[in-house]
Structure formats: structure tokens, C-alpha cells
Amino acid sequence: MLNNLSYKTQRKIIIFAFSLIPVALLFTFAYLPVFNMFKYSFTDWNGYSKSYDYVGFENYKTIFTDSKYFTVFKVSLYYFIGSFAQMAVALYFATVLSSNVRFKNFFKGVLFFPYLLNGVAIGFIFLFFFRPDGTLDTLMQSVGLGAYTQGWLLNPAIINISLAGASLWRYMGFNFIIFLGAISSIGKDVYEAAAIDGANRWHQFRHIILPSIKSIVQLNLILAISGAISAFDIPYIMTGGSNGSNTFVIQTVTTAFKYNKLGLASAMAVVLLFIVIIVTLLQRLFIKEEK
Amino acid sequence: MKTNKAFISLMSVALVGSMLAGCSKDNAANNAPNQGAENGQAENAAKGPSGEITVLTQRTDIVDTVFKAYADEFNKTYPDVKVNFQALSDYEGQITVRMNSDDYGDVLLVPTSIPLADTPEFFEPLGDLAEMSKEYIGLEERAVDGKAYGIPIAVNFSGVLYNKKVFNDAGVTKAPRTIDEFMSALRAIKDKGDATPLYTNYADGWPLTQWEAVLTTVAGKVDYVNVDQPNTDENFVSGKPHYELYKVMYDAAKEGLIEKDPTTTNWEASKADIANGKIGAMVLGSWAIGQVQALAPNKDDIAYMPFPTNASEIIMPLADDYTLGINKNSDNKEAARAWIDWFVKESGYPTEQAGGMSPVIGAPLPETLKQFEGTDVKFELQTPAKAGQEGLVDKIDKDAEIGLWQPEFKKRIIEAGIGNLDESYDDIMKDLNDAWVKSRAKVSGK
Numbered sequence: 001m002l003n004n005l006s007y008k009t010q011r012k013i014i015i016f017a018f019s020l021i022p023v024a025l026l027f028t029f030a031y032l033p034v035f036n037m038f039k040y041s042f043t044d045w046n047g048y049s050k051s052y053d054y055v056g057f058e059n060y061k062t063i064f065t066d067s068k069y070f071t072v073f074k075v076s077l078y079y080f081i082g083s084f085a086q087m088a089v090a091l092y093f094a095t096v097l098s099s100n101v102r103f104k105n106f107f108k109g110v111l112f113f114p115y116l117l118n119g120v121a122i123g124f125i126f127l128f129f130f131r132p133d134g135t136l137d138t139l140m141q142s143v144g145l146g147a148y149t150q151g152w153l154l155n156p157a158i159i160n161i162s163l164a165g166a167s168l169w170r171y172m173g174f175n176f177i178i179f180l181g182a183i184s185s186i187g188k189d190v191y192e193a194a195a196i197d198g199a200n201r202w203h204q205f206r207h208i209i210l211p212s213i214k215s216i217v218q219l220n221l222i223l224a225i226s227g228a229i230s231a232f233d234i235p236y237i238m239t240g241g242s243n244g245s246n247t248f249v250i251q252t253v254t255t256a257f258k259y260n261k262l263g264l265a266s267a268m269a270v271v272l273l274f275i276v277i278i279v280t281l282l283q284r285l286f287i288k289e290e291k
Numbered sequence: 292m293k294t295n296k297a298f299i300s301l302m303s304v305a306l307v308g309s310m311l312a313g314c315s316k317d318n319a320a321n322n323a324p325n326q327g328a329e330n331g332q333a334e335n336a337a338k339g340p341s342g343e344i345t346v347l348t349q350r351t352d353i354v355d356t357v358f359k360a361y362a363d364e365f366n367k368t369y370p371d372v373k374v375n376f377q378a379l380s381d382y383e384g385q386i387t388v389r390m391n392s393d394d395y396g397d398v399l400l401v402p403t404s405i406p407l408a409d410t411p412e413f414f415e416p417l418g419d420l421a422e423m424s425k426e427y428i429g430l431e432e433r434a435v436d437g438k439a440y441g442i443p444i445a446v447n448f449s450g451v452l453y454n455k456k457v458f459n460d461a462g463v464t465k466a467p468r469t470i471d472e473f474m475s476a477l478r479a480i481k482d483k484g485d486a487t488p489l490y491t492n493y494a495d496g497w498p499l500t501q502w503e504a505v506l507t508t509v510a511g512k513v514d515y516v517n518v519d520q521p522n523t524d525e526n527f528v529s530g531k532p533h534y535e536l537y538k539v540m541y542d543a544a545k546e547g548l549i550e551k552d553p554t555t556t557n558w559e560a561s562k563a564d565i566a567n568g569k570i571g572a573m574v575l576g577s578w579a580i581g582q583v584q585a586l587a588p589n590k591d592d593i594a595y596m597p598f599p600t601n602a603s604e605i606i607m608p609l610a611d612d613y614t615l616g617i618n619k620n621s622d623n624k625e626a627a628r629a630w631i632d633w634f635v636k637e638s639g640y641p642t643e644q645a646g647g648m649s650p651v652i653g654a655p656l657p658e659t660l661k662q663f664e665g666t667d668v669k670f671e672l673q674t675p676a677k678a679g680q681e682g683l684v685d686k687i688d689k690d691a692e693i694g695l696w697q698p699e700f701k702k703r704i705i706e707a708g709i710g711n712l713d714e715s716y717d718d719i720m721k722d723l724n725d726a727w728v729k730s731r732a733k734v735s736g737k
Contacts, residue, residue: 048387049409127494131555153554156711240496242702243554243711257384258697259689260404 041267046260059267069268072246075160079231079247082164083224086172087217094179095205108180115173123237126166127153156244163245167234171227175220182213218287225283226276248272341371342623344397344630349382349613353644361638365630368637372626397621398630400613401433401441403696407682414440415617415624417631427635427650429611431675441614442635445578445645448607448660448670449504449598452579453572454565456592457486461571466596470539473599477548480571488571489543490561493553493705496698501575502536503695504610507673509536511602517676521683524731527724534720535601537704541716544708553705562586566593574598578612580659581646595659597668607663609672612645683734691730693723 005013041059045052063069093111097104114122129135130152137149152162186208194204210217232249235241241250249272256265348354354376362374377396379385386402389395390413401414416438417423423430423439433441458464461479477488492498507516510532520526527533543549550556562579564570566587573579577595584590597607615634617627634640641649642657656664663670676683688695703719706712714722 048390048405050412127555127557132552134555151552151554154552154709154711156706159554239494239554240698242493242496242698243706254699255692258694258699259692261689261692 037266037269040263041270043263044261045263047256047262048260052263055263059264060271062264063268063271069248069251072248072251073229075235075245075247076229076231078160078164079167079228080225082168083221083228086168087175087220087224089168090172090175090220091179091217094176094183095209098180098183098209099201108177111176112173114170115177117170119170119233120237122166122170123234126162126169126234127238129166130162153239153243159239159243159245163235163238166238167231170234171224175224178216178220179213182216183209186212218283222280222283225279229276229279230272339369339371340623340625340629341369342626343373343375344621344623344626345375345377346630347382347386347396347399348376348378349400350644351378351380354378357644361634361640364638365633368633369626369629372623372629374630393618393620395618397618397623397627398615399618400444401616403613406685407433407435410435410440410616411438411619413616413619415619415621416440417442417617417628426652428652429609429614429650429672431672432611433614433616434675435681441611441616442631443611443614443641443650444635445612445641445647446609446650446672447504447612447645447647448577448609449501450508450574450577450607451505451572451596451598452565452575452583453594453596454486454568454570454592455594456589457568457571460485466594467599468605469601470535470599473539474542474548477543477571478546481546481548486569486571487550487564488548490556490565490570490573491540491544491549491553491705492556492558492561492573493550493702494556495558496702498558498573498575499698499701499705500696502540502701504576504608505574505598506532506536507608507671508598508600508606509602511600511604511606513606513608513671514674516673517680517684518674521676521680521687521731524728525724526727527720529717529720533723536598537701537720538716539599540701541704541708544705545710549705549708553709568592576647577659578646594662605668607668607670609648609670611650612641612647686734687727687730690734691726693726 042054042056043052044055044058093107097107097111101107131137132149132151132154136152137146140146140149150158153159190208191204194208199207230249231247232253235245235247236250236253239245241247241254248268252265252268252272255261255268346358348358350358358376362376365374366372382400383402383404386395386399387404390402390405395413401410405413410433418439420430420434420437420439423442427442429443429446430439430441432443433439453466457480458466458476461476461483463476463479467473467476480486480488507513510516510519512519515532523531525531544553561570561573562583563586565573566583580593580595584593587593597605615631617624617631621627635649636651641647646657648654648657648660660670675681684695687693694700700719700723703712703714704716707714707716707719
């Protein structure tokens, strides 16, 4: 039956048929909920009632006039700075492990492993890690640094650094594996030529590896920044956002499910979406690719 | 090539055919028991309800053991009802999402986050409040327009769980009655140095919400929570119950009478610690008594007292645990109702598993309460809100984002107490009261 149709029509039918299911799934589970979120952000829906009223821009007005919704972005700064450290560490390990090192695959596995762990498990691991007389304190005491132990989650000046550290440990493996893939796509002959020209390891990294993976570094940077703005799982599981570790997403979840203001929370989610889009655009603007 | 194609089309016909066959087979299998049930209903109309019901529960820990035994026991009286259980680990979080559909079981716990006025949208009325009140207590919490929508699975009482031995060792032999006595008892335990006087469970958060339950004791009158509170603009002002109640928490935190690092507390460990005398007291509902006693080397060390109060009367407030209701969209309402009545009256759940009192009028007091018989401690339910003001406290609370039943502001109080925040206790209370006044005006004005 299909034989009678022209090649072009057949092609169209095949493309349509093959993309129908993924597009339907994408639409149902990605675009429809986002569309609904936009709709709810203009209502006072409480999350379960059968009826709700449209309140126009009231929710947005609340977010932008009440300081308590925006001060929490201060906390994101810790994760933002942490994400640079995370990229640096990931890049370092990726570079080292892309050369010939003994037990290379073992170390790759070790570094990537935390990313495979469940976020809840990591939260609990670090709760024990940071407890008074917990893993970290014991470790410090055994090497003679006992005098420097802190209330890692107790001291409001340190808590966000501790949490950003846990976050770094968790997501570093992901950056690492992407860098590693990009670095391994650089041909061996380039290194050999550089070695003949007398370039040392640092020169190779600075002039061969870094320029070759520039676009991947940018991609990781975008992911890291949007991750910092929407930091959620580690602080939510470990502290529930208390003691000054509240982030914007935790605030959103609290508003939606503790105070039953789903409309307001949807508006917060929309605001977050736009902030991430703006930051990404700004970054594209500043780090423009030279052509 | 040609034969190959023919073969493929033959195969696909066969495949589709088998799929259809599969469907029809499934249908047949599905229909059979239903038909059986319907026939059974017609035949056994006189005998009692029949059909299949799904019961939702929050008790993931005992759903496969104790609840299974309940179902077997239930079937001795009602052989035609098949009971299925579904346990939800985050009950409040999951059930409100499921209630957007029609599929939320037949018998379920009425979520506390559903406002009273919206209850009839989701639940079947169980009967006249006046009529049913002759049989059960605690129906008022889920009653709309004179109809009851939920029967409590247990009635809890709230106060302070403490380790008698720790108190005795510190020289406190009589349970403290007033707030001052309570504070000096905590100080004595601290001076003794063997135990944490008062454990807050700050990190888990939800144990902090247990403090709100003893508000009636501090107020010294059963009217305060639902009748007086929604009509006052001075809810968190000095001298008022909320201020006095959380001052205990703040002072304890400030004087170092709570755990050393509240941010890394652990609920399961705290139960073992109070059982073994490493913790003096925790503010918890009666449901915790059984759980802690089970861990204690000497069961008699674990005792319960009313929250300290400066009021003239000591009231140990009674409050509903979850209430059981019937899904409005249920197909087997009669069977669902039979289960609720059986579960509350016959199963023994209220006292054995929930650690509270039975809501059935005339049921005997549980062991832990016998010590208060003949003392001046009164057990009373809170007065329900006045007509037209049902759920008003909750509405103001949600709008103001105070969170009376959420851990947020309690955490803030502890953080201020241990010196992590620059705020004083009065700053926090003023902040809360301002939010309360603003939202009360807004909500009442609507």
C-alpha cells in the first residue's frame, strides 16, 4: 500500500509516525504542566479545591513587594561560588585522568559514584558527617585539628558553606564525566606534536585542552548556575531550610504545600524560570563566541 | 521478497489478534468477581454489606501485619467484604494530590489540610451529628451543617513525656505543675549533668509542632483555641497563651537546657535516648508513650504529665487523631461504613496502636491515664468554633503564613534562643502578631 506513494510522502509519514509518540509524551508531561503552572500563577488556587478565582497579577505583586521572598537568593550565592570550585575540581580530575594514570578506570568510578547515589541518602550521609563528634570531627581530631572543629550546621555563618560542600561532592562527578568525554575527543597526535615542540603538561592544558572544550565548559557553567539558583534537595533533606539555609525553591515548596497557596507558589516558580532564562542569556552575551 | 512480506503481514495479524484476545480475557476475568459481588449483594441483602473496599492508611509500618489481621477478624463478621489496604508514606502530601481525581480509596483518613467547609466536596456524610454524638466523641472536628463526616481513629491527649528516673535523680520527685517549677526542674537536670533536660527534635521539625497541641493547657480554658483565638488581635502578645507557651521553648534554648546541637537531631535516636535516661523530657502527644515504653529497660520510668501552666485549672487537652471518612465516589459505601465502625469499636486500634483513647463513649481509660483518676487534672475536648467561624483560625494562619502547626516559627525561636539570630523573643512574637492581625482583618473582611 505504501509502495504507491512518492518517496517524499513516505518520508513524511515515517517522520510523523515516529515522532508522534515522543512529541505526545513531551507535550503531556512537559508543556501541559508548564502551561497549567502559568495559569495557576494568576489564581488563588489552594491545591485541591474544585474552584478557584483569578486574581490577575496579585501573586506577582506579593512576590516583588514582600522582601521575605527575595532575601533567600542570598543563599544561592554560596552555591554559585561553590559551583566554580566544583567545575575547577572536575576539570582538574578530568585532565589528570585523561592521561595515562594507573587504576584510571577505578578512579573514574570513584569520582562519578556520588552522582549515582540518591539525594536523600546523600543528605543523611552528610547529616552524620556534620554531627558534633560525627565523621568530620573525628577525622579532624585524629589528625590533630580537634581545636578547629565547628558546629558545622549549627553556626549560621558556616551552615551554607557546609551544605554547598555536600552539594559539590554530589554533583562534581557529573561535570567530571562531561569534561572527560570532551577531553578524550581530542586527538592523540595533537599532544604528541606539542610534546615534540617542548610543551609541558600545563602548556598542554592551557593551549590545547581548554580551547578544545570551551563550549563544554560554557555548557557546564550554565548548568551550574541554574543549579545554584534552584538549589533544593541537599538543604531540604538536611535542614529543611532552617537556620538560614532557606533557598527559593524550598520557599516555593513551603508556600505550596504547607500554607496551601498553590497559586502564589506557581507564580514563584514562573519567576524562577524567568530568572534562570535571563541569567543564561546574560551569560551568553558576556561570553560571546569569537567568530 | 514477496513471500517475506506476506509472512510479516500474517505475523502482524496474528499478533494483533492475540493482543485483542488478551484484552477480552482480561475483561472476562475482571468482570467475574464483580458479577459475583453484585449477585451476592442481591442474595445477602439481609446479611450485611458486601463488595470490595480499599482502605488508605498512613501506617506503612504495620499495614502488612496488624492490618492484615484486622481484615481477617473483620471478615468473620462480614464475610462478603474484601478489604484491600494501601499505605502512603507521606500521607498528607500524597493524598491531597490524589484527591484531584476520583480514585482515593473507599475509606481514608480525612487529611487535616482540607478545610472543614470543603469536606462535603470529597466525603460522604456518615450521619447526624446529634445522633452519632451519643455513640462517639470528637466528631465536631469534621462536622458540617449538623452532619458528621469523620470518626476519629483515636483520641489523643497532649502533654510532656518524661523519664521519671532522670527527674528523680535530679531531686525532682513531684511532676512540676507550673512553668517556673518546670524550668527549675530542667535546670536541676542540667546541673546533674547526666541527661539533656529538654529535647526539641529541631532537625526533624514535626516534633516541634506538638507544642501547639498543649496551648489549651497553658490557656487553662477549653474555649481558647477555637472560640477566643479567632476573635482576638492579641494572639502573640505578652501574657497571652501563645507567648507564655513558646517562652518556655525560648528560655530553655537560651539557658542551654536543650540538646547541644539542635540542627543534627534524630527522632529515632531520641526515642531510645529518653527511654535510656539520656533525655529528661520531650513535648509529645500520647501516641508516643507506647513507642518509647517499648524501648525502655524499665517501662515504669516513662511517664506522662500535663504541660506546666500558670492557669488555675489543669486541662489535659483531648484531640482527634486522624478521622476516618468515606470517599464520596465510593461504590461500596455500605461496606466502607461497616469497616469504619468495626475499626474504631472492635479492632483495638485506638488504644493498642495509636496509643490514645477510644472515641467510643463509655470505653475504659487507657493504662497511662489511670494515674490521673481522682486528681485535679481534667481531660477535655476543645470547644468547637462558633457557627460561621469554623476553620477560621486555620484560614488566618495559612494566609498569614504563620504556620501554627508547622515547624517554621518554632525553629526561629530556637535559633534566636541559642543566639544564631539577632532577633529577641519579643521581636519574633511581634512579627507573628502583626501578621496575625493583618490576615485576620483580611480574612474576616471577605
